[in-house]
Amino acid sequence: MTTTSNASGLQPTDALAPETAPLLRQLATRAMGMTGADIERIVRQARLTARREKRALRYEDLEAGLRDYRPTLPYDTRWRYAIHEAGHAVVHHALGLGDVTGLTVDAQDGGYNMLNFSGGSAGTLAWHEDMMAMLMAGRAAELLLLTSASTGSAGADHSDLAKATDLGLAMEAKLGFGGVHPLLYLSHTSPAQALTSDRDLADRVHARIETGLELAMEVIKLNRPPMDALVRALFGAQALDGPAVMAILRRSYD
Incomplete structure (x- = not known):
């Protein structure tokens, strides 16, 4: 799928x-x-x-x-975008979540990635933890290669941090993986209100996001050759289709 x-x-x-x-x-x-x-x-x-x-x-x-x-991006901005999007792609591929179908760093509001998700162990705790790592991989890549994170992973309802927060809340409250009362299904009409009103729940969700960030950083450290190759290629081309991305990722392991 x-x-x-x-x-x-x-x-x-x-x-x-x-x-x-x-x-x-x-x-x-x-x-x-x-x-x-x-x-x-x-x-x-x-x-x-x-x-x-x-x-x-x-x-x-x-x-x-x-x-x-597209706007003309400053050198440093395009380099950061390339690192961010390459991080998502490398972690997605390394964790076996599926193929990458496209990356670009010249969008008006930052970079974009298109990812396919294969079946495999989808739905398990391990799969959701890998998904969390993939969502946090852009920020992890920035921290590792640039020693700082930008707002590229935050600031909007469709941002990486927003998706990671939604996933972490679902894992704790709806998917049966919660640290407290895991068998209860707790749907929240306002996730933000649920997290701000329940400090313990917010702490557990935040811990899951932190774990995902740590996993993403470890995966990128173990895959620096493909990471570095993809960053350089994406920075130069500004946009890479799926076959080009996958060729770089696979060639780096040969």
């Missing part, structure tokens, strides 16, 4: 001509984080450019449009 689907009705890239699929994957990776309206605007502008020059639309037109839409 994966977190992605082909619900658009478009032809999957695997069914396209061999020379076309990699190009479309690269464009799709560069478009991560954009809205449909953003992409439509870029395609319209690319077509207009080709029409003015009296030629067919080219891959380079679309790639240039995607690049121009």
Whole structure:
């Protein structure tokens, strides 16, 4: 089972001509984080450019449009984004959670990653602990390689810390892994209120997040060659599709 689907009705890239699929994957990776309206605007502008020059639309037109839409990031910021997203990918792969289908560091609001999740031991305590480590891996990578963490893992409801908090609360209150009364199912309409009003619960959830951070740091330490290779490649390319990421991760172990 994966977190992605082909619900658009478009032809999957695997069914396209061999020379076309990699190009479309690269464009799709560069478009991560954009809205449909953003992409439509870029395609319209690319077509207009080709029409003015009296030629067919080219891959380079679309790639240039995607690049121009993105902000120009300072060197240090792009390097941090590359470290953050590479951390997620390395831990995800090393813990056997599934394949990585894309990474980018040139999104308007930071980096993005697209990850597939395989079945395996999904649903077990160990699987949820590995998931926690994957969520905390971006922050762990920043701490290890830069000795400081940025707000890239926090500050929004869809952030790494928000997802880790939700997962930790679910493990303690709903999934049967709680340190206190594990067989009770306790659904909270307001997770924030539950954590601020119950100090013991907040401590247990925080401990699970800390454990995930520690596991992520250990995994990255044990996988520095693929980590370093992926950071360099992602920093240079700004966007890597799944096959490119997996090739780097697998090649580093050879």
